[in-house]
Amino acid sequence: MNVDRMQDLNSRTQQPAVNNGRYEMRPLLATPSDPTSMQGFLDNVSQIQDMIKTINDNVQRVQTHQSAMLQTADAAELGRHRGQVEQLTDDTQQLMSRVKKQLKDIEPTSRHSDLAVRKNQFASVTKSFMDAIERHRTTALDFQRSEAKQMERQIRIANPAATEHEIEQAIAQAEEGRPAVFAQQLLQSVSQDQRRYDAQNTLDAVQERHNDIRRLAKSVQELTDLFQEMQFLLENQAKVLGEIEVNSYDVVQNLEEGEKHIGHAISSAKATRRKKWICFGIFVTIIVIVVIVVVVKFVPKNNGQ
Numbered sequence: 001m002n003v004d005r006m007q008d009l010n011s012r013t014q015q016p017a018v019n020n021g022r023y024e025m026r027p028l029l030a031t032p033s034d035p036t037s038m039q040g041f042l043d044n045v046s047q048i049q050d051m052i053k054t055i056n057d058n059v060q061r062v063q064t065h066q067s068a069m070l071q072t073a074d075a076a077e078l079g080r081h082r083g084q085v086e087q088l089t090d091d092t093q094q095l096m097s098r099v100k101k102q103l104k105d106i107e108p109t110s111r112h113s114d115l116a117v118r119k120n121q122f123a124s125v126t127k128s129f130m131d132a133i134e135r136h137r138t139t140a141l142d143f144q145r146s147e148a149k150q151m152e153r154q155i156r157i158a159n160p161a162a163t164e165h166e167i168e169q170a171i172a173q174a175e176e177g178r179p180a181v182f183a184q185q186l187l188q189s190v191s192q193d194q195r196r197y198d199a200q201n202t203l204d205a206v207q208e209r210h211n212d213i214r215r216l217a218k219s220v221q222e223l224t225d226l227f228q229e230m231q232f233l234l235e236n237q238a239k240v241l242g243e244i245e246v247n248s249y250d251v252v253q254n255l256e257e258g259e260k261h262i263g264h265a266i267s268s269a270k271a272t273r274r275k276k277w278i279c280f281g282i283f284v285t286i287i288v289i290v291v292i293v294v295v296v297k298f299v300p301k302n303n304g305q
Helices: 005-011 038-071 075-105 115-158 164-175 193-304
Strands: none
Touching: 038 075, 038 115, 075 115, 075 193, 115 164, 115 193, 164 193
């Protein structure tokens, strides 16, 4: 059942946590708090953690539907599970885009006074997001391999004479996003009407597997790109913050050196002033001695006259 979940969630104000087996994400769509304040930063981290939890829950549910797709032979049941997988995948992609944007909004910078706290929280939640991306990517890869095996079996049913190379070519066409040329050639070796009817049914199934593999290959590539983008963001953040810490250490070292120089300057100034007073004292003493000598030498002569 394809519906616009995001629009539906935005238009509702009161919904239970689970509705007909589907999780509602309305609480996760609340307007993020101002990340410039510490409380706003922590609120954003909490919202991101909630979205990551929902992503992991969605991936788990995708695995359940994919397992059912591999086990059922009923076309209607297969279509229902495929629709659920597509819907959950779309919801998860939207959540991942939102998490990526919100992570970039709260990325710590040198202007934050509480940089150490922000750095640790940001690194932790980013790693959790990367783990969720990798889990989603691994799930898609595993199902892609299973779909390829199913596609191989269906090809052999429709065309028992198909070689390994031809089957690998058909699967490669799907993984590369190319049209199912080989699958369309399956009917060429079928002549009888009944065999043609059976082969047509199998051809339709092969075409669906082909489309599934194409979508999975596209999803895997998108998840790989997203993972690398988050990895770059984390590494760049660590590099920038490392430079800030080095610069801060250098500033502290320079301040300590400056304090030492100031201390030496003050001591030197005090010593200089002390030396000046000593010199002044010596000068005064010399003057006094000279005066005394002069007085002793000339006063008696004056008295004698």
